[in-house]
Amino acid sequence: MKSIKDKRLAYYHPDDRKFIPVNIERGKAVNRLEIYRDALEADTYINVPVAKHHSLSRLTLGLKNSMGVLGGNRGSMHHNLGQKLADLATVIRPKLTLIDATRILLRNGPQGGSLDDVKILDTLVASADPVACDAFATTLFDLAPDEIASTVAAYKMGLGEMDLERMQIIQA
Amino acid sequence: MKKNGMTLRHWRRLSQALCFILFIFLFIKTDYSGSNEIPYAVNILFRIDPFLAASASLAAKALVSLMWPSLIFIGLTFIFGRFFCGWICPMGALLDGAHRFIPQARPGNANRFRTFKFYLLGFLLIGAFLGLPLTGYFDPFSILVRGLALSVYPALNVLTVSFFTFTYQQMPDWVNMLTEPVYSFLKATILPFQQNHYHLGFVSLFLLATIFILERLERRFFCRNACPVGAFYAITSRFSLMRGKGGSSCGRCRNCISVCRMDAIDENRRISPLECTLCMDCLDLCPGSKISFGFQKKDLTRPGFGLSRRTFIGSLAIGTALPFVLDTRVMAQRADPFLVRPPGALPEKEFLGRCVRCGECMKVCIGNGLQPTFLSAGLEGIFSPRLNARSGYCEYNCTLCGQVCPTGALAKLSLDRKHATKIGNIFFDKNRCLPFAKGIPCIVCEEHCPTPAKAIQFREAMVLNNQGENVLVKQPYVIDERCIGCGICETRCPLPGKSAVRLTSAGESRNPGNALPNQALPG
Numbered sequence: 001m002k003s004i005k006d007k008r009l010a011y012y013h014p015d016d017r018k019f020i021p022v023n024i025e026r027g028k029a030v031n032r033l034e035i036y037r038d039a040l041e042a043d044t045y046i047n048v049p050v051a052k053h054h055s056l057s058r059l060t061l062g063l064k065n066s067m068g069v070l071g072g073n074r075g076s077m078h079h080n081l082g083q084k085l086a087d088l089a090t091v092i093r094p095k096l097t098l099i100d101a102t103r104i105l106l107r108n109g110p111q112g113g114s115l116d117d118v119k120i121l122d123t124l125v126a127s128a129d130p131v132a133c134d135a136f137a138t139t140l141f142d143l144a145p146d147e148i149a150s151t152v153a154a155y156k157m158g159l160g161e162m163d164l165e166r167m168q169i170i171q172a
Numbered sequence: 173m174k175k176n177g178m179t180l181r182h183w184r185r186l187s188q189a190l191c192f193i194l195f196i197f198l199f200i201k202t203d204y205s206g207s208n209e210i211p212y213a214v215n216i217l218f219r220i221d222p223f224l225a226a227s228a229s230l231a232a233k234a235l236v237s238l239m240w241p242s243l244i245f246i247g248l249t250f251i252f253g254r255f256f257c258g259w260i261c262p263m264g265a266l267l268d269g270a271h272r273f274i275p276q277a278r279p280g281n282a283n284r285f286r287t288f289k290f291y292l293l294g295f296l297l298i299g300a301f302l303g304l305p306l307t308g309y310f311d312p313f314s315i316l317v318r319g320l321a322l323s324v325y326p327a328l329n330v331l332t333v334s335f336f337t338f339t340y341q342q343m344p345d346w347v348n349m350l351t352e353p354v355y356s357f358l359k360a361t362i363l364p365f366q367q368n369h370y371h372l373g374f375v376s377l378f379l380l381a382t383i384f385i386l387e388r389l390e391r392r393f394f395c396r397n398a399c400p401v402g403a404f405y406a407i408t409s410r411f412s413l414m415r416g417k418g419g420s421s422c423g424r425c426r427n428c429i430s431v432c433r434m435d436a437i438d439e440n441r442r443i444s445p446l447e448c449t450l451c452m453d454c455l456d457l458c459p460g461s462k463i464s465f466g467f468q469k470k471d472l473t474r475p476g477f478g479l480s481r482r483t484f485i486g487s488l489a490i491g492t493a494l495p496f497v498l499d500t501r502v503m504a505q506r507a508d509p510f511l512v513r514p515p516g517a518l519p520e521k522e523f524l525g526r527c528v529r530c531g532e533c534m535k536v537c538i539g540n541g542l543q544p545t546f547l548s549a550g551l552e553g554i555f556s557p558r559l560n561a562r563s564g565y566c567e568y569n570c571t572l573c574g575q576v577c578p579t580g581a582l583a584k585l586s587l588d589r590k591h592a593t594k595i596g597n598i599f600f601d602k603n604r605c606l607p608f609a610k611g612i613p614c615i616v617c618e619e620h621c622p623t624p625a626k627a628i629q630f631r632e633a634m635v636l637n638n639q640g641e642n643v644l645v646k647q648p649y650v651i652d653e654r655c656i657g658c659g660i661c662e663t664r665c666p667l668p669g670k671s672a673v674r675l676t677s678a679g680e681s682r683n684p685g686n687a688l689p690n691q692a693l694p695g
Contacts, residue, residue: 017337055630056615075666078616111568114624 019071026157027087029080034072039092047094047130051101051137053109053117057081059141060110061134062097063089063150082149089130089154097133099125101140131160132167139164180452184258188265195262199320202576204365204538208587210575215532217262217313218578222246222408223293223401224314224528227300227307228579231525238580246408253412254405257395257434258449263312263383267392268433270384277388285397286435286447287479291487293403298491303498303521305552308529310400312383318555319380321535322544323373329364369563370534372544372555391433396447406446410475413467416443416450422462428454444475501550507686508548509676512559512596512657515566516574516583519682520549526581529555533573533582540564541659542573557582559595561659561675566595568622568658591623596657597679597688598627598650605672607645611637617648617661617673627654628661652679652688 018037024030039045049065056078057064063085067077069092077084101123105113121140127133131154135145145151145162155162178186195217202214218224225239245256257264296307308314336355339347386393395402418428418441429437431454436447443454443463455463498504507520514533517523534542534557541564544555557573559566568591574584585593602608618628630646637643657675665671679688 017333017340055618073666075616075664078614078666079612108624108626111620111622112624112626117624 014071016071021072022091024087024091026090028153028157029083030077030087033070033088033091035091036069036071039069044096045092045094047097049097049099050105051099051125051140052105053107053113053141055109057085057150058143058148059138061099061137061148061151062094062130063134063154066092066094083153085150086153086157086159089150089159090157094130095128097125097127097130099133099137101125101137104140106141129160131155131162135162135164136167136169179456181456184450184452187259188268191260192262192265192269199317199325200362200364202321202532202536204536204570204572208570208572210536210572215530215576215578216241217317218528218530218532220245221311221313221401223296223404224307224311224579226404227297227305228526228528228581230297230301231303231305232522233301236526236579238578249405249408250412252414253409253445253448253450254402255450256405257399257402258451261312261395261401263316264392264395264449266316267384267387267395271387271391271433274384274387287477287483288397289399289403289406290477290479291483292398293400293407294484295487295491296400298488299494300525302492303495303525304491305524305527307400308527308555309379310398311528312394312399312401314528314530315376315379315383318529318531318544319376321531322370323377323380325364325535326368326370326373329367332358332363333367365538366540368535368537368540370543371560372546376531376544376555390435395449396434407477409445409448410477412445414465415445415468416448416454416463416465417468418443418454418463422458422460425459427457427459428463431457446475446477498550498552503548503550507677509678510674511545511548512561512659512675512677513680513682514542514557514559514573514582515571515590515593515595515656516577516585517595517682518581518583523581523682524549524553524556526579527556528579528581530578531555531557532576532578533557536572536576537564538567538570538572539660539663541566541663559657559659559675561662562671563663565660565663566658568660591656594656594679594681596659596675596677597652597655598657598659598661598673598675599678600648600650601670601672601674604667604670605648606667607633607635607647609672611635611641611643611645613643613645614666615646615648616664616666618646620660620664622658622660623654623656625654627651627656648673652691655679 014036019034020037022033022035024033047062047065049060049062052060054060054064066088067074101121103118103120105117106119107113107117123140125133125137131151134148134151138145138148145164151162154160161167198212198214198216201212219239220241222242222245225236225242228236228239249256292310296310299306336351339351383394418437420441422441428441433451434447434449436444437454513523518526534544541559541561542557543560545553545558549556569587571585571587571590574582606612606614618626618630621628627650628648629651630648632644633647634642634644659675661673662671662675665673677686679691680686
């Protein structure tokens with residue numbers, strides 16, 4: 001932050017006043033969520049998750065990371081999490097998802113773990129399609145895209161592609 | 173005296189104001205600021221307090237090295253007398269500042285309680301030595317900081333945030349153009365990092381307010397009659413070199429007597445060094461300029477304390493006898509299992525002896541997990557810190573409480589040592605925990621568990637849910653050797669009301685008598 005030295009750049013702790021209730025029109029498992037206003041109103045919203053293990057969703061990737069804009073009772077998301085994350089993805093639509101897989105946490109996530117659980121990949125995964133981005137990043141953990149419930153649920157709702165064969169994957 | 177220049181009285185006021193501002197600055201800085209490090213000596217007010225230094229050392233039966241700065245002030249008092257009370261003390265500055273806003277009751281017999289503070293000091297110190305830890309209820313800084321930290325400061329935040337929430341949600345944009353920058357500025361400067369909530373907020377506020385209400389009876393009532401720090405300094409001042417010299421051959425206008433906030437000047441205009449706080453009001457207001465302060469070689473007669481020997485011995489006797497009553501209670505045999513002390517806390521008796529109930533650890537706690545104890549540690553344990561894991565947890569990568577503790581009641585731990593310090597252990601209530609009780613999947617406790625290899629693990633089990641269906645769920649269990657008792661699982665348990673996972677003090681490192689059945693004793 002400080003090394004960039006640009007006054008247009010700012011970072012904030014969440015401001016509790018800014019969570020507003022939003023109806024999830026297309027929601028299958030949840031129909032109302034409290035969402036951070038900036039995430040809804042921003043011209044461009046870029047989602048930058050750090051890829052890591054998670055005991056319920058198996059992995060934290062783009063769709064799971066979007067929980068960061070939720071207020072209210074986040075604990076209630078945990079039942080039928082995959083579908084609820086897909087429901088959330090109908091209203092939170094990042095223009096770019098950039099998954100940080102430079103160092104990935106393989107076990108004992110999202111909190112906990114030690115350096116033995118970390119694998120260094122030096123990889124970034126970027127896509128304008130949030131589902132495709134998650135689907136590809138899943139393979140970095142030696143898992144198949146259909147093993148992540150939120151990816152499958154979002155694909156079924158037409159929010160993006162999960163078939164690796166149908167993606168154009170460019171390596172730089 | 174010069175009419176226009178700064179007189180000594182004005183210098184004294186300036187000193188009071190600056191010390192008070194410094195105090196408030198350090199108070200605000202006693203907070204999380206983005207790193208696990210407190211850059212200022214925020215607890216310095218307590219560490220220069222000779223009364224707390226004496227009581228903590230007596231309780232520990234050793235000199236508490238953290239408290240060395242108090243020696244400086246004892247030394248200065250031997251030279252200048254009780255200047256601390258008049259020039260430095262933030263409580264005194266507040267009382268002096270507030271005095272004009274407090275309506276006065278009819279004057280009574282001012283000297284009635286004058287000696288009470290010496291009896292109290294004797295009682296508290298001998299009690300501290302023998303195991304009756306009551307100093308934190310009478311020390312002015314404990315009362316002040318606790319009242320501010322647990323009540324005034326969080327309330328200030330509620331007030332400010334409510335106001336700016338109102339403007340943010342109800343006012344037009346042009347108002348917000350003005351108010352939002354103000355709010356951002358306040359948040360960056362004087363407001364706390366987060367809104368904390370505390371038990372006993374009203375009690376600590378009431379204790380603080382009492383000192384101001386007593387100001388109705390006479391100026392500096394608390395300082396004259398009750399303050400044990402003042403008593404300590406008064407005893408030291410008996411031997412001080414610098415003395416005020418009153419006018420014995422003056423015109424008897426009695427200005428000095430009526431202006432003295434400590435009632436330190438008697439009918440013969442003699443100034444008692446025990447009570448004089450060198451406020452310099454009399455010096456400036458004496459029409460004949462008959463009053464002076466200086467190092468007088470002659471006339472070093474030491475004034476007496478006016479103590480009744482019988483009462484003083486009585487107060488020592490009570491302080492000696494009461495500690496033995498403490499050990500007759502059930503808690504001496506078996507402590508409250510939910511009384512979980514912060515990491516680095518000394519063994520219970522030593523901990524209570526050193527803790528001055530200042531509330532700094534609770535103020536700085538990132539998880540808002542540390543709360544003032546009510547009665548579960550006994551009457552003498554009120555306001556001592558405990559981890560209330562349902563409302564807040566102990567952040568795994570934080571050691572702030574040990575950094576701000578002024579007396580070492582909480583040891584300053586390195587992060588590695590904190591990670592290895594067990595303050596308690598959790599257990600699951602299978603009658604409430606969803607995968608056990610209702611066959612509903614839930615993994616929130618495991619998700620938050622911060623230990624490198626998680627202390628909470630799962631067993632998969634086929635159970636009947638409430639619809640009579642067989643479902644496969646993950647059921648949590650705890651590995652005692654890994655759990656350090658941070659309590660985040662209890663805080664985050666999504667059940668309404670009581671958590672399905674509870675933290676108790678079982679297995680705490682500081683008490684081998686509380687070891688779990690299979691726990692290896694620290695060798």
